[in-house]
Amino acid sequence: MNKRQILQKINALDTEGKDVIVLYNEISEIVAEAAYKDAKTCPSRRACYFSIEFLIGRSFYNNLMEAGILSEVKEILAKKGVDISEFEQIEDAALGNGGLGRLAACFLDSAAAEGLPLYGYGIRYKYGLFRQAIENGYQVEYPDDWQRFGDPWSFRREDQARTIEFADMKVRAVPYDMPVLGKRTNFLRLYQAEGGEEAQKISEYLYPADDTKEGKLLRIRQEYFFSAAAVGELIDQFVAKHGKRFAFFPRYYSIQLNDTHPVFAIAEFLRILTVSYKVPFQKAVAIAQKTFHYTNHTILPEALECWPEKYIKKILPQICAVLKRLDRFARRTLFARGCGDGEVESMAIRSGQNFRMANVAVFVCGRINGVAKIHSEIIKKELFQTAAKYFPERFCNKTNGVTQRRWLMLNNPALSALLDSCAAGWREKFDKISDLRKIEDDPFAIEKFIRVKEENKRALSDYIFQKEGVRLLPGAIVYAQVKRLHEYKRQLMTAFAISELYFKLKRGECPDFAPSVFLFGAKSAPSYFRAKGIIKFINAIAAMIAADETVNQKLQVIFVQNYNVSYAEKIVAGSDVSLQVSTAGLEASGTGNMKFMMNGAVTCGTMDGANIEIVEHAGRENNYIFGAEVEEIDSLRENGYDPAEYLAHDEDARRALDLLRTFPDEKGYYTELYAFLTIGASWHKPDHYFIFRDLGEYVAALIKINADYKDRADFAKKQIENIASSAYFSSDRTIREYAADIWRIKDEK
Numbered sequence: 001m002n003k004r005q006i007l008q009k010i011n012a013l014d015t016e017g018k019d020v021i022v023l024y025n026e027i028s029e030i031v032a033e034a035a036y037k038d039a040k041t042c043p044s045r046r047a048c049y050f051s052i053e054f055l056i057g058r059s060f061y062n063n064l065m066e067a068g069i070l071s072e073v074k075e076i077l078a079k080k081g082v083d084i085s086e087f088e089q090i091e092d093a094a095l096g097n098g099g100l101g102r103l104a105a106c107f108l109d110s111a112a113a114e115g116l117p118l119y120g121y122g123i124r125y126k127y128g129l130f131r132q133a134i135e136n137g138y139q140v141e142y143p144d145d146w147q148r149f150g151d152p153w154s155f156r157r158e159d160q161a162r163t164i165e166f167a168d169m170k171v172r173a174v175p176y177d178m179p180v181l182g183k184r185t186n187f188l189r190l191y192q193a194e195g196g197e198e199a200q201k202i203s204e205y206l207y208p209a210d211d212t213k214e215g216k217l218l219r220i221r222q223e224y225f226f227s228a229a230a231v232g233e234l235i236d237q238f239v240a241k242h243g244k245r246f247a248f249f250p251r252y253y254s255i256q257l258n259d260t261h262p263v264f265a266i267a268e269f270l271r272i273l274t275v276s277y278k279v280p281f282q283k284a285v286a287i288a289q290k291t292f293h294y295t296n297h298t299i300l301p302e303a304l305e306c307w308p309e310k311y312i313k314k315i316l317p318q319i320c321a322v323l324k325r326l327d328r329f330a331r332r333t334l335f336a337r338g339c340g341d342g343e344v345e346s347m348a349i350r351s352g353q354n355f356r357m358a359n360v361a362v363f364v365c366g367r368i369n370g371v372a373k374i375h376s377e378i379i380k381k382e383l384f385q386t387a388a389k390y391f392p393e394r395f396c397n398k399t400n401g402v403t404q405r406r407w408l409m410l411n412n413p414a415l416s417a418l419l420d421s422c423a424a425g426w427r428e429k430f431d432k433i434s435d436l437r438k439i440e441d442d443p444f445a446i447e448k449f450i451r452v453k454e455e456n457k458r459a460l461s462d463y464i465f466q467k468e469g470v471r472l473l474p475g476a477i478v479y480a481q482v483k484r485l486h487e488y489k490r491q492l493m494t495a496f497a498i499s500e501l502y503f504k505l506k507r508g509e510c511p512d513f514a515p516s517v518f519l520f521g522a523k524s525a526p527s528y529f530r531a532k533g534i535i536k537f538i539n540a541i542a543a544m545i546a547a548d549e550t551v552n553q554k555l556q557v558i559f560v561q562n563y564n565v566s567y568a569e570k571i572v573a574g575s576d577v578s579l580q581v582s583t584a585g586l587e588a589s590g591t592g593n594m595k596f597m598m599n600g601a602v603t604c605g606t607m608d609g610a611n612i613e614i615v616e617h618a619g620r621e622n623n624y625i626f627g628a629e630v631e632e633i634d635s636l637r638e639n640g641y642d643p644a645e646y647l648a649h650d651e652d653a654r655r656a657l658d659l660l661r662t663f664p665d666e667k668g669y670y671t672e673l674y675a676f677l678t679i680g681a682s683w684h685k686p687d688h689y690f691i692f693r694d695l696g697e698y699v700a701a702l703i704k705i706n707a708d709y710k711d712r713a714d715f716a717k718k719q720i721e722n723i724a725s726s727a728y729f730s731s732d733r734t735i736r737e738y739a740a741d742i743w744r745i746k747d748e749k
């Protein structure tokens with residue numbers, strides 16, 4: 001890319017009286033076009049990342065930074081009287097929901113930075129994840145029309161549109177390519193569905209409600225739509241270049257399935273090879289085995305996709321036939337391998353009247369990975385136990401990472417400048433970040449770090465003021481729990497812990513308590529009743545504390561609205577403590593924890609997911625670990641767990657729980673939350689995420705943090721140690737591991 005030419009073009013733009021959005025589009029188009037021209041088709045072997053989510057966030061600043069022109073453009077604009085921060089009003093492209101989608105975006109960024117040919121394939125949703133407002137304490141959802149600002153980063157490729165056939169309709173899949181900038185330019189290809197009202201619906205919404213038959217059919221259509229478009233395209237490309245010797249297909253293409261949503265790609269691959277090209281079924285499966293790989297991101301049973309056979313038969317009869325055939329083939333293969341009846345059944349693809357998508361992936365895929373050490377062990381021991389027994393060589397671990405370019409360089413210029421002076425070369429070689437450790441013995445440098453944190457907190461406070469109309473308590477410790485709202489992540493436990501702190505403060509038990517702010521950011525799935533109740537409960541606690549003059553200068557709770565990538569960028573920069581408190585064994589990895597670590601927040605959390613590796617690297621003494629570990633949780637599950645036993649010895653916990661009975665409960669949320677904690681529900685025992693097992697230790701950890709923070713310099717050392725140990729959690733490292741162990745692709749630049 002010719003930087004000078006790009007800058008000249010930007011310099012020549014007339015900005016006088018121009019709308020910011022028009023200007024945004026003009027500048028972006030200049031950069032995007034230059035980048036897209038640069039996008040390479042791959043000379044030899046490439047990897048393709050199939051994902052139903054790509055949570056890219058804002059592209060503007062990131063792409064300018066990757067193009068190496070961010071500061072120059074800032075200057076050019078300043079001369080013309082335009083502040084580059086004005087482009088912050090352009091909202092994020094939120095084509096994803098949480099960790100899995102953000103991971104996909106980090107991987108694309110890292111692959112481009114490492115010169116690796118990795119291409120993303122997904123859906124160009126018209127509406128991304130809903131925009132959330134908090135009204136009267138309740139979550140309210142509004143459509144996210146992200147394209148209203150234009151989409152200058154995408155290139156419509158009409159010439160490469162394909163037709164996807166369902167039994168009842170034909171749909172055009174029109175690709176839109178977004179260049180992914182870095183040392184090498186790759187692209188993300190998102191398909192838009194066209195061809196009439198019904199067809200269009202396929203790419204209208206991310207995660208349409210699937211509690212009805214119609215909803216389920218739409219989800220199946222979405223999954224097949226993009227998987228089939230992508231796989232069809234790769235096969236056509238292969239045939240055009242190399243002919244029909246499909247045994248060579250895996251030499252050129254590696255396909256990574258980001259969880260089970262794109263598993264239809266396997267069925268489509270088998271369909272095309274066996275039906276269109278008459279490849280024998282067994283041979284086609286063997287080729288698929290060398291091509292497809294599968295990443296699991298969750299062990300929660302409700303997230304394991306099962307599709308009723310009759311639905312698939314109705315709209316995708318050929319795919320239904322392929323899946324049935326694959327089921328028979330799998331059963332035969334497994335018997336021949338010596339599996340017992342029960343074992344075969346547990347790995348079977350067709351079970352009852354359903355197809356189990358994870359079992360399709362596990363039977364076919366060459367490599368199967370979890371996303372943190374503990375998670376990869378759990379899937380071998382539990383979820384895919386039989387498969388791990390008969391095909392141990394397929395299983396591996398790839399601990400997640402995050403891109404330091406977005407999550408440190410871009411979001412935290414103040415800390416980055418400090419790193420420039422204390423850990424020179426870290427931008428080019430991220431391992432160098434460990435040099436920051438040197439400053440732990442230098443009181444002046446520690447003081448500088450503390451000032452950086454304060455500056456970021458002020459910026460965060462301003463941002464929150466602008467969005468929510470409140471400011472952070474000055475000088476407070478900032479704790480943050482920002483992630484999808486889910487019971488297993490236990491935002492409810494944090495709400496109880498804060499309530500206990502509140503009771504203690506009211507009783508005057510913590511006279512030296514350093515002012516503390518608890519930030520929450522989370523969206524609940526629109527139909528997730530309990531999660532919505534938890535949001536309302538947190539907001540009720542926030543209001544109770546804010547209204548109490550005796551404590552409201554010591555304790556503050558803020559639930560930010562519409563938490564998204566851009567909000568996350570500010571929050572991770574300005575926080576002191578990252579709350580990662582999932583029930584041990586349930587958070588596959590977590591990636592927010594890594595972003596906080598890189599930005600100098602200590603982790604207060606359980607031994608779960610990547611937290612375990614974070615404390616391995618940064619030292620348990622520099623973080624605040626509490627709660628039951630996996631073995632204990634397993635044993636409680638097995639031998640019986642009664643929250644009442646814990647509540648009996650803990651009056652404050654009882655009082656916190658009782659808030660659910662004292663706050664007014666217009667929608668019946670609290671009654672249900674109280675009941676699920678104390679008596680359970682038809683499908684689970686009371687408090688099945690073990691909140692009351694861990695709550696006492698959680699409160700103690702928060703009090704310890706508060707006390708430790710008094711020695712600000714010593715606390716800063718812990719924060720610095722976390723930053724200095726974060727190199728391992730760069731997605732550059734993760735992507736290099738995928739490239740070397742799974743995809744066998746090389747730096748092509």
Ligand code: 26Q
Pocket residue numbers: 097098099100101103297298302303304305371400587588589590591609
């Ligand atoms: C499945 C069936 C039916 C409907 C929806 C789903 C569904 C949708 C999205 C299941 C799972 C997801 C998303 C999961 C996810 O984001 N998992 C997170 O992945 C991160 C990246 O690996 C991890 O760090 C997190 O621990 C994990 O929760």
